[in-house]
Amino acid sequence: ADNLRLAGNFPTTHSSSIAMEQFKERLPELSGGELTVDVFPAMQLGGAKENIDQVRSGVLEMTWVGASYLSRIVPELEAVSLPFVYANRDEAFKVVDGPVGDMLNEKLAEKGFIALGFMELGSRHVTNSQHPIKTLADFDGLKIRLQPNETHLATFRALGASPVSMGINEVYSALQQGVIDGQENPYSVIESRKLNEVQTYLTDTSHFFDFIVVVANKRKFEKLEPSEQQAVRDAMAEAVTWQRAKAAEEDSAAREKLAANMQLVEVTPELRQQMRERTAPVIESLKERIGADLIDAVLAEAK
C-alpha cells in the first residue's frame, strides 16, 4: 500500500479543492485499498511555484495548479490560453480533451510530468470604474491590472489599454483609490474578492479561458502498478468531471450576483470580432515562440 501526496494553492472552499477531497475518498475504493492520498490545499505546502518545483523533483507526487504557472516550464501550454479563441467553456474543454490534449501530454512528459486532467479556473472578464466598454475605443488608455504574463500583457496592449502588474492582494485598495481603473478575472474571483464594491462596469469579454491542470511526477507515477495507475486516473477523472460542473454552476451564480449590482455589458459579435482581429498578432508571435502546429491545432479544434 502506498500513500500519495497531493498539494495545491487554492483555498479549501474552492471547487478544485473540494474535488480533491472527493479524489481522496475515491482512490482507496478504486485501488482496492492499495492507494491512499493526503491532500494539502490552501498553500499548506507552499505556493503554486513551490508546488510545481516539488512535483518536478518528486518531493510530492501530485499538484493541481493554474495552467499559467506550469506554462513557464512547458510553454506549449500557452497554446490553450490564446485570446478570444473559445466561444464558450464547452469549446475550451473539447480542445483539451481532444488531440491537443494528447500533444500537451507529450510535452509535459518531456519535462517529467503526467497530466491527469484539466479543470476549470474560469473565463476572464474585464471590470472598470470609468465607463462601459462597448467598443474597441473604450479600452483606450484604461489602466488595467493584469497578471505578469507576456501573452496577457501583449493582448491588452493590443487592445489599447495600459496594463499595470501588481499582486492580487493589492488590487482592491488600488481600485478603490483609483490608482488603476480596472482589472480582469473570472466572475467567481471578482465576486469573492468583492471587487464589485469598487468597480462599476463589467464587460463579459471572455478574453481568456484559464485551466487548472492536475499533474503528477512521471517517475513516481510510473513506479505504481498499472492497475494502481488506472485507479488514480479514474478517481481523478471523476473528480475533474465533478469540478467542471461545479465551477460552471458557481460561474453563472457569480455572474448573476455581479449583474445585480454592476452595470453588465454583453459583448456584441462585432466587438468580439474586432478584438479577435486586433489581438491576432499576439497569436502570431506566440506561434514563433512555441511552434505553429499546436496553435493551429487549437484554432482548428475550437471551431
Added chain:
Amino acid sequence: MVLVSIGIFFILALLGMPLAFALGFSALGAFAFGGIEMAVMPQSMMHAVDSFPLMAIPLFMLAGEFMVGGQIMQRVIDFANAVVGRVQGGLAHVTILSGLGLASVTGAAVAGASALGTTMMPSLRKHYDNGFGSSVVASASNLGPIIPPSAAMIVYALMAGSSVSVGGLFMAGVVPGILLTVGMMALCTWISYKRGYEPTGEPFCWRNVLTQSRRAGAILLMPVLVIGGIVGGVFTATEGAAIAVVYSLLVGMFVTGKLKLSAIPGCMYRAALTSAVVGALIAFAKPVTFVFTLDLLPLHLSQFIQGFTSDPMVFLALVMTMLLLVGMFLESNAAYIMLAPLFAPIAMAYGIDPLYFGFLFVLNLVVGMMTPPVGVLLFVMCGISRISIGELLKSVWPFIALQYAVLALCWIFPDIVTALPRALGY
C-alpha cells in the same frame, strides 16, 4: 518524522549549534528518515525567503541604519527634551519618548537598543544610576516591535497565513504601545520621586518646543507618512518601508547633513546582515514546517487541543503560558516561525479574532525578550552599558512587571487591541 525532527533539533540546539542550522539539520534528518527527496531543502529555503512582504524587514532595517548614520536620533531627543525634560525624572522621560519616536520608524528592539543606548546612556549615567538608566533604555527599545512598523509582526503575519494582514497587526499595536509608554513614564516619575532625582532639562518653554519641533519636523513627519500610507492603503508595508528608506536617506543627507555618501554601502551591508539573521531562521525553519505539515501535525495538534478543551479562553490561556515559557528560553523570531503556523489556524477554529490572537502572540514574545533567564534585550543592554545582568535585574524588574501587566490588560480587554484596526476597516 516529526519526532525525529524535534529530537534532532533539541539535541543540537542545546549543544550550542546556531538555531538556524539546528533547524536545518532537524529537517534533513526527518527527510532522510521519511525517504523524502532532499531537493525539498533548497526549495523550501529559497521559496521561504522569496516573498514580497518579507522584503519590508531589510528595508525598515536600512531606514534605521540611515537614521543612525544621519544622526537623526539627536533631533528627536532634543525635541523630547524640550517637551518633558523638566518633569521629575526628565531624562528618563526623554529616553522613553525618543524610544517611542524611534519605534515608529524602526521595527526591532535590539537595533533600537543600540541606537538609543549609544545616544542616551552617557547622559543617563551622569544623572541616574547605571541600572535605572539601562532599564529605561531597554524597556523603551522594546516599544520597537510593538509600535508599527514591526519586523516581528511582519514575520508573524507571514507565518500565520492569509487571515492576518500586516497593516491590521500594525494598527493593533498602537494603543497597547501608547499604554506601555504612559505606564513607563508614570513608573519613572514614581521611581525618580522616591529616589529624589534632581530635575535635569531646561525649564519648559513654548518657544523652545516650537524651535525643536521645527528642527525635528521632517523626522516626526516620517512615521505619519509611512504608517499613514500603509494603513490608508496607499502602499503596501514593503513599499512603505522603501519610502522610509528614501525618506531617511534624504533627511540624513540634506536635513541633518550627517549621512555621507561613502557610509551608504556600510548601512546597506549592516541592514542585510541583521535581516539575514532572521532570514536564516526563516529559511531553515521552512523545511521543518514542511515536515510537520506532511505528517499532519497541525491537524493532529488541533484535534488534540480541541479534544482537551472547547473553551477559547482556556485555549488562549494555554497558548499564552506556553509562549511565556518559550519566550524565556528561545529567540523570538524562531518562535514565530515555528509556532505561528501551528497555532494561528487552531485559534481560528476556536473563533478567536485572528488580529487579537496575533497581537497577543507577538506581545507575549516581545515581553519575553526582556524576561530572564534568556532575554536577548537584557544581554544586549548589559553589553551596551557594561553592567552585570544581576545588577540590571535589580532595577529592571518593575519595567518587566509593567509589560506583563499591559499584556494581561490586552488579554482581558480585547478592545484595547482590536478597536483601532477594526475602526480602520481591517
Added chain:
Amino acid sequence: MNERVLDGTSMAGEEAPVASPLVRRYQQMLRAVDGLSYGAIALMMTLMTGLVTAQVVLRYFFGDSIDWADEVSRLAFVWSIFLALPHGIKKGIHVGIDILINRFGSRMRENLMRLMLALSAMLMLIVMWNAGMVAREAWGEMMPTVDLSVSVFYVAVIISMAHCFLHLLFLVWQGSDVWGND
C-alpha cells in the same frame, strides 16, 4: 543580532597566535570573497530599494508600472539575504542557546563549538549539492516577466552555502575566536 551591539561584549577575543602561511593564505582568500560579497550585497540592496520605490512613484504619479519590478526586486532580496548569511557566521551573530554549554569548561566548550560548526559545515554542503541539482533541473524555466532562468534564485542559495562552508571550515580549523574584532 547587531554588530555594533556585540562589539565589546564577547567578541573581543585575544590576539590570535601567529598563523601558518597556509592559514594566512586561506584567510586572505576568505577576505577577498567577503569583499566581493559585500559589494554584491550593497548592489542588491540598492536594486531592491530602487525598484520598490520606483514602482510606487510610477504608479502614483504616472499611472504606470514596470512589468518585471516585482520579480526582480524579490530576486534582489533573496540574493541579499543569502549573500549576507555567511557574513553572519563570520561575525558570530546567528543566535543560539548557550544555557547548557555555559556550564562546561572553556576547553570542552570550544571543542563542542567546533563539532557543532563542523556539523553545520556538512549541512551547508548537502544543501549546496541539492540546490545545484534543483537549479539544473529548473534551468530551462524562465521567469514570467524577465528572460532569465528561475534557477538564478537557486544560484543565490548555492553561493551562500559555499561561502558559509568556507567560513565554517575556517572556524572549525582555527577556532571560533579567529576573527576577533575583524
